[in-house]
Amino acid sequence: QQPVQSPQAVILREGEDAVINCSSSKALYSVHWYRQKHGEAPVFLMILLKGGEQKGHEKISASFNEKKQQSSLYLTASQLSYSGTYFCGTASGNEKLTFGTGTRLTIIP
Amino acid sequence: EPEVTQTPSHQVTQMGQEVILRCVPISNHLYFYWYRQILGQKVEFLVSFYNNEISEKSEIFDDQFSVERPDGSNFTLKIRSTKLEDSAMYFCASSELRTMGAFFGQGTRLTVV
Secondary structure (H helix, E strand, C coil): CCCEEECCEEEEECCCCEEEEEECCCCCCEEEEEEECCCCCCEEEEEEECCCCEEEECCEEEEEECCCCEEEEEECCCCHHHCEEEEEEEECCCCCCEECCCEEEEEEC | CCCCEEECCEEEECCCCCEEEEEECCCCCCEEEEEEECCCCCEEEEEEEECCEEEEECCCCCCCEEEECCCCCCEEEEECCCCHHHCEEEEEEEECCCCCCCEECCCEEEEEC
């Protein structure tokens, strides 16, 4: 069963913050976050493993609450280059990564 | 910077024909994957491959599909008797460890006519 992402789409002005949520009905071992620009391949952002960790990558960070089976991606002081569709991928202990339906992020100047 | 490379970038084939999509994963990576993305939809897992065998496959990956690592560098996806609904972008990905993120190739756009 695929994870549910929210919101489905968001429009921000440059410099604003955004939170993208990903929740699963299954117990999770890991959550992966990817960004895909139109016509391009998904680009790996970060992986969070069971243990409830939080990771950061420049102005993009994420948290993983394994008890709630949820992960959130935080984008602070958004830049035009952050535009794209963000996918979370969840794994329950094997290599099969199930992707959510994506969150389309549009940053406007 | 090492990258996953896929060939061809675009393949057009007639329904019922066989196609082979090719991938060269990053050299020190141990896990290999195929995903597909139908236009405008989410990325779907097809299969993972480790230690020269399939480690996991999805419901989509039926007898029509097969994967092979014919030598130390290439990783191929074969689709036998293609159907119209096989039209999609097919991505190959690789990761160093199962607990590390996967790096995607630029994809092969397969069009079945």
